Amino acid sequence: MKILGIETSCDETAAAVVEKKSTDENVRLLSNVVVSSLPLHAKTGGIIPETAAREQIKYVIPVINEAIEQCNNLTIDDIDAIAVTIGPGLIGSLLVGVETAKTLAFIWQKPIIPVNHLFGHIYANFVCEDSKLNPAMAGQKSKIEFPAIALVVSGGHTDLVLMKDDKKLRWLGGTRDDAAGEAFDKIGRLLKLPYPGGPAIEGAALGGNPRAFHFPRPMIDSNDFDFSFSGLKASVFREVKTIKQLSDKTISDISASVQEAIVDVLVFKTLKAAQEYKVKSILLGGGVAANQKLRSELKSSIINHKSSIKFFVPSKSLCTDNAAMIATAAFFNYKEVPWQNLTANPELYFD
Numbered sequence: 001m002k003i004l005g006i007e008t009s010c011d012e013t014a015a016a017v018v019e020k021k022s023t024d025e026n027v028r029l030l031s032n033v034v035v036s037s038l039p040l041h042a043k044t045g046g047i048i049p050e051t052a053a054r055e056q057i058k059y060v061i062p063v064i065n066e067a068i069e070q071c072n073n074l075t076i077d078d079i080d081a082i083a084v085t086i087g088p089g090l091i092g093s094l095l096v097g098v099e100t101a102k103t104l105a106f107i108w109q110k111p112i113i114p115v116n117h118l119f120g121h122i123y124a125n126f127v128c129e130d131s132k133l134n135p136a137m138a139g140q141k142s143k144i145e146f147p148a149i150a151l152v153v154s155g156g157h158t159d160l161v162l163m164k165d166d167k168k169l170r171w172l173g174g175t176r177d178d179a180a181g182e183a184f185d186k187i188g189r190l191l192k193l194p195y196p197g198g199p200a201i202e203g204a205a206l207g208g209n210p211r212a213f214h215f216p217r218p219m220i221d222s223n224d225f226d227f228s229f230s231g232l233k234a235s236v237f238r239e240v241k242t243i244k245q246l247s248d249k250t251i252s253d254i255s256a257s258v259q260e261a262i263v264d265v266l267v268f269k270t271l272k273a274a275q276e277y278k279v280k281s282i283l284l285g286g287g288v289a290a291n292q293k294l295r296s297e298l299k300s301s302i303i304n305h306k307s308s309i310k311f312f313v314p315s316k317s318l319c320t321d322n323a324a325m326i327a328t329a330a331f332f333n334y335k336e337v338p339w340q341n342l343t344a345n346p347e348l349y350f351d
């Protein structure tokens, strides 16, 4: 079975074709095309929804065409279904993908599968990838065992989810204010780093001392699986205000210290959930999962706990927004809806 995925929830316009044979555990990637309007937003230091939606309109058809063309000899007849992100996200951006998917479903007479973007970030772990592309998978059997804990860390969300099997998801906790990616982005702005702050802070942190500043680890000891990152941002703000001129060295030290604080909380709470639910696998997903410090700290903490839990994280290009994860999520949550009933829901969350 082959699914065409379409993702337009924010500033990426993406389309992908993935295949799953009935005998396969995982999903094979046939094509994966992503175009981003990020450079336009970098100029203004944040995403302008109107600009993002206009760019989605410009790119959605060329990106879909390219995703189909990249699959050798694939015809429209070979596509079994269309999967599209219906939320959460920016309403203008979401509508472009949803209306395009509806039109194609009608013209091509294909079933349409609505997908929750957050599920997509989890199911990115179910895409079969070359171990060269994804070193976290090297030497490891690519079989996810259940129960599993998934940590979704993106620009808008920080959530811990229990997976009893490859379809049953139960939300355990999430951020009460800023998401981890949002904290990176806002702190990046305080440090006058380019947008988005996540990769910029990761870059600046490379030469920095993570113990130069002690920033709070919010809610690390709370008796639940919730997060809070707005206090961390406020603490960095107070620190920055006391510094007359931010030197490159100070920016590096603050970046390394902030990154360490965020990673500490994410790793601690994920392991806590993993122990409480006696899981066999931990899955990481979302844009912040592209952060090398988070990837390696989570992996080494699992090893340090002498735990046999398997760790999965997609290659970095499948952590940030893409359509391969949306098409993959559709295989595991295959619920066709008549195209007439499909609507975008910017507030969609875990049920």
Ligand code: KG4
Pocket (backbone or CB within 6 Å): 010, 153, 154, 155, 156, 157, 180, 181, 182, 184, 185, 196, 197, 198, 199, 202, 286, 287, 288, 289, 290, 291, 292, 319, 320, 321
């Ligand atoms: O999943 P994503 O591409 O879009 C949303 O669904 O929000 O995530 C974007 C977020 C941004 O906040 C960005 O700063 C963060 O992911 N991000 C990173 C890194 N790459 C992207 N955060 C930390 N380190 C990175 N390398």
Ligand code: ZN
Pocket (backbone or CB within 6 Å): 117, 121, 154, 155, 286, 287, 320, 321
């Ligand atoms: Zn995302």
